Amino acid sequence: MKFFAFRFPVVVGVLCLVWSLTGCGEQPGDVVNNYYEEISEGGYSGPSHTEAVGSGTLSEITVAGTRVYVYEPPEYNDPVPMMTPIVYVYPDEPYDDFAAAKADIVSLGLNEIADDEKGVVIMVNPVGRSWGPGDVEVYKALMSFVYSGHSGLNKTFLNLQYMIGEGSGADFIHTYMTVNAARIAAVATFGGSNVVPGGSVALPAYLAGRATAIGGGTDYTLAYYRGVNGATGDPETEGTKSIYANVPGRGGTSDPVKKVIVNNSDDITGFTKDGISDAYHSLFRYTTRAALFTRIYDDFNTPEVFTLLPRPNVEELGLTMNIVNEGSNNRWYEWVPNEVLANTASNVPLVLVLHGGGDHEVYEAESNGWVAMAREERFIVVAPKTNTNKTSNLTLINDMITKYPVIDKSRIYVTGFSQGSTGLSNTLNDKAAVEQFAAMALFSWGWCLSLRWL
Numbered sequence: 001m002k003f004f005a006f007r008f009p010v011v012v013g014v015l016c017l018v019w020s021l022t023g024c025g026e027q028p029g030d031v032v033n034n035y036y037e038e039i040s041e042g043g044y045s046g047p048s049h050t051e052a053v054g055s056g057t058l059s060e061i062t063v064a065g066t067r068v069y070v071y072e073p074p075e076y077n078d079p080v081p082m083m084t085p086i087v088y089v090y091p092d093e094p095y096d097d098f099a100a101a102k103a104d105i106v107s108l109g110l111n112e113i114a115d116d117e118k119g120v121v122i123m124v125n126p127v128g129r130s131w132g133p134g135d136v137e138v139y140k141a142l143m144s145f146v147y148s149g150h151s152g153l154n155k156t157f158l159n160l161q162y163m164i165g166e167g168s169g170a171d172f173i174h175t176y177m178t179v180n181a182a183r184i185a186a187v188a189t190f191g192g193s194n195v196v197p198g199g200s201v202a203l204p205a206y207l208a209g210r211a212t213a214i215g216g217g218t219d220y221t222l223a224y225y226r227g228v229n230g231a232t233g234d235p236e237t238e239g240t241k242s243i244y245a246n247v248p249g250r251g252g253t254s255d256p257v258k259k260v261i262v263n264n265s266d267d268i269t270g271f272t273k274d275g276i277s278d279a280y281h282s283l284f285r286y287t288t289r290a291a292l293f294t295r296i297y298d299d300f301n302t303p304e305v306f307t308l309l310p311r312p313n314v315e316e317l318g319l320t321m322n323i324v325n326e327g328s329n330n331r332w333y334e335w336v337p338n339e340v341l342a343n344t345a346s347n348v349p350l351v352l353v354l355h356g357g358g359d360h361e362v363y364e365a366e367s368n369g370w371v372a373m374a375r376e377e378r379f380i381v382v383a384p385k386t387n388t389n390k391t392s393n394l395t396l397i398n399d400m401i402t403k404y405p406v407i408d409k410s411r412i413y414v415t416g417f418s419q420g421s422t423g424l425s426n427t428l429n430d431k432a433a434v435e436q437f438a439a440m441a442l443f444s445w446g447w448c449l450s451l452r453w454l
Contacts, residue, residue, distance in 0.1 A: 044145065049098050054111045060098050064141040069101035069123035073115045082363035084156040085119030085284070086146055088139065092167025092191070092270065094125045109273040113280055119160070120146065131172035136180055143183065147300060157297070159290040159306065164188045164279065166271045171195050174221055178203060178228075182305040185289040188279035191270050197224045201305055204229060204287050206279040208263040209270065222262065229258040240265040241282075257287055257310040286311045290367065311366055317375040332384040332396060333361050335371050340380065340406055349379035349411040350400060354387040354420030356444070361385055364417060368443075379411075380404060387416070388423030390433060397436060415441040 046061030055074045077083035095101040101123045105111050110121045127134040146156055161184050165173040170192030178199030188206035194214040205225040231244035246258040268275045288309050294302040314321045318338050325331045339345040355364035361383035365371050370381050386392045401407050414437050416424050421442035427433045
């Protein structure tokens with residue numbers, strides 16, 4: 001996509017779509033999901049014990065008949081739904097008590113990851129003393145528990161769900177969760193057996209301790225993950241890791257999110273702090289699975305297989321991400337090409353991204369591809385928390401021009417999704433305001449209006 005070299009007061013790319021047809025729309029604050037009510041009647045209780053752990057809080061609850069330990073960070077993203085990672089932990093041996101779960105979450109650094117990512121860690125116990133099909137139902141109950149905003153979670157849309165397993169917990173993931181992977185973005189396993197998973201849904205994976213698992217011969221577990229991810233070519237080597245990437249299809253393009261990472265280190269046969277950190281920061285952090293055809297807040301039980309999507313790695317993109325006025329309603333995020341910061345760029349375009357109602361600025365800029373596109377086109381992306389105030393948005397543009405004088409004033413663009421597009425309606429009827437922009441792209445706009453000045 002090439003940006004126009006000169007400013008012209010024409011609205012471009014307006015899509016007047018009905019909200020009910022979109023899959024990634026707003027989050028009504030008063031939605032209550034019946035599915036949660038059904039499962040909660042079957043056994044949710046607690047917390048029976050809560051304790052400060054590091055900067056966050058660890059609570060013991062009972063869900064679907066088993067004890068579960070939930071770690072929450074000191075703060076969440078605002079708003080929460082699209083920006084809360086959930087990491088499910090399946091240990092080799094059950095946690096006998098609160099102290100055992102607490103010891104693991106600290107020694108493995110899971111609380112540190114949750115604090116940094118503003119996410120949640122759920123330490124799961126099997127229904128019995130060993131993992132089995134009943135634990136799939138526990139996972140479904142936990143999804144509903146998290147989605148429904150209990151224990152302070154304030155709802156999440158389950159687009160950032162990850163699983164880690166050790167030993168028999170790893171085998172549980174391979175055996176049972178591969179056939180229930182519709183909402184799981186990625187998995188990481190440490191040790192375990194050489195099982196043959198049975199699912200068919202692409203599922204990015206990080207596998208460690210495989211030499212111990214297979215004891216020589218064919219690694220059927222690895223073969224499965226390579227197959228479902230289309231990662232059938234030769235691996236690239238990065239230290240002790242072999243990285244199998246998705247092979248280009250008929251169209252000649254590959255899907256970068258579908259990959260398998262194998263950590264061949266002899267030192268990792270089970271959970272380790274370094275191994276879990278590497279799995280998170282090399283795979284989980286850049287992988288999401290989102291509903292594209294169903295509004296999840298209307299239909300939690302949708303059978304849709306959520307679509308795997310990459311999250312951008314700004315370092316690899318040659319960008320720097322900043323947050324300005326954090327904690328304020330005037331907050332904004334910006335993604336700036338490194339050459340701008342190095343004072344080696346000139347005539348740089350600016351794209352203003354306005355999020356939908358209940359959406360987070362980062363989610364909007366990432367999921368709609370603007371951050372990734374900035375790698376190719378070398379423009380600045382700015383996404384404000386305030387998405388409907390014309391004056392605030394015009395002030396933001398002036399602030400960006402002052403901060404980055406290399407911005408080309410003839411190539412300033414704005415795009416809005418749903419409520420963000422609706423918020424542009426005031427601007428569209430203000431000729432002087434519109435003339436600030438070279439072009440506009442409005443998506444999932446619920447109505448059209450008369451542009452009196454055109």
